[in-house]
Amino acid sequence: MDQHDLDSIREGIARRDAGAEDETERPRRRGLRRALIAIGVIVLLVVGSATAFVAYLGYTVNDNVTQENLLPEKRTPIEAPDGTPVKETGTGTNYLVIGADTRPGDAGRSDVIVLVHVPADGETIQMIHFPRDLYVSIPGHGKNKINAAYAFGREPLLVETMEQLLKVRIHHVAKTNFDGFKKMTDAVGGVRVYAEEASNGSGNGGPIVIKKGWNTLNGEQALGFVRERYTLSEGDISRGRRQLAFIKALFLKATAPETITNPLKIAKFTDAATGNLVLDQTLTVGMMRDQALALRNIRSGDIVFATAPFTGYGTSPEGASIDVVDTKGMADLGEALRTDTMDDYGDVFVTP
Numbered sequence: 001m002d003q004h005d006l007d008s009i010r011e012g013i014a015r016r017d018a019g020a021e022d023e024t025e026r027p028r029r030r031g032l033r034r035a036l037i038a039i040g041v042i043v044l045l046v047v048g049s050a051t052a053f054v055a056y057l058g059y060t061v062n063d064n065v066t067q068e069n070l071l072p073e074k075r076t077p078i079e080a081p082d083g084t085p086v087k088e089t090g091t092g093t094n095y096l097v098i099g100a101d102t103r104p105g106d107a108g109r110s111d112v113i114v115l116v117h118v119p120a121d122g123e124t125i126q127m128i129h130f131p132r133d134l135y136v137s138i139p140g141h142g143k144n145k146i147n148a149a150y151a152f153g154r155e156p157l158l159v160e161t162m163e164q165l166l167k168v169r170i171h172h173v174a175k176t177n178f179d180g181f182k183k184m185t186d187a188v189g190g191v192r193v194y195a196e197e198a199s200n201g202s203g204n205g206g207p208i209v210i211k212k213g214w215n216t217l218n219g220e221q222a223l224g225f226v227r228e229r230y231t232l233s234e235g236d237i238s239r240g241r242r243q244l245a246f247i248k249a250l251f252l253k254a255t256a257p258e259t260i261t262n263p264l265k266i267a268k269f270t271d272a273a274t275g276n277l278v279l280d281q282t283l284t285v286g287m288m289r290d291q292a293l294a295l296r297n298i299r300s301g302d303i304v305f306a307t308a309p310f311t312g313y314g315t316s317p318e319g320a321s322i323d324v325v326d327t328k329g330m331a332d333l334g335e336a337l338r339t340d341t342m343d344d345y346g347d348v349f350v351t352p
Helices: 003-019 023-035 045-057 061-065 146-166 179-187 221-225 238-255 263-272 285-294 327-338
Strands: 064-067 092-102 112-118 125-129 135-138 142-145 172-177 191-195 199-204 206-210 214-219 277-279 303-307 310-316 319-326
Touching: 045 112, 045 206, 061 263, 092 146, 112 146, 112 238, 125 214, 125 238, 135 146, 135 319, 146 327, 172 179, 179 238, 179 263, 191 221, 191 238, 206 221, 206 319, 214 221, 221 238, 238 303
Parallel strands: 064 277, 092 172, 125 303
Antiparallel strands: 092 112, 112 125, 135 142, 172 277, 191 214, 199 206, 310 319
């Protein structure tokens, strides 16, 4: 990245903050926006890599990102509760983000299951965490924990399970692993994230102590922050909220002026964000660019998240601990997604 590129980025930031609309600057601004290809819609990884595209769109991202058949080959018809077919495209766009903990013994299970809904107006990003112990019907496998769908049939079966649970269409899928959290955090020089409760854990570098309130974390600490669940009051539910809080914190740091105007940070973050990123077979760079442009005015308060509705904890017939689905709440959530009325979906979203 040469000085001219840096000057262009700084000018773009200044114009955004000041709200300038000078006609003579529009060609340059459009050029910069084409470079800022954000996938903020599908989680920290994709949103973060978007900022990094400023310098590396030409080769790093295309070389790193892998595309696989993450969507079902044959889409099962979906009917709304009233019996009417659900359109393939629906209203707004739904992205399923899957994350796996790569520690020994955890292979084959999805530890992060987040549905990201981007409304048609592009004014918000709504993230919904689905606890991995949520007890649901898995097509062809009876009832089990939702992350068992991933173990039985990988991403396509998890997509189908989610679609039948919510009665909505999942349009795109992205997956990564926890190691990316650590690398991206270090690439931007650490993140500041809010913890709802304190915890004590451990990492490769020793004890990881998280205090209640704001914490500034390096990569190893961030990894401990998003992994911890045993010492938290609601186990995986609390961990899910932590993961979403971290996603937001990383997004804000990755898109901050001190990051996007620093060539070294951009280079490191691009590689970290895309090195383990896999996208579905239909999600193209052009589509990512179009979504990024639609979300260019997103700010901190526009990114909200919630936990999928459940009524409490129980035990499966096999004796496993489970989270019991709130049937009515899930139906209401599906209706809000289908009709693009998530802003009216109760007071469940928070903006940490």
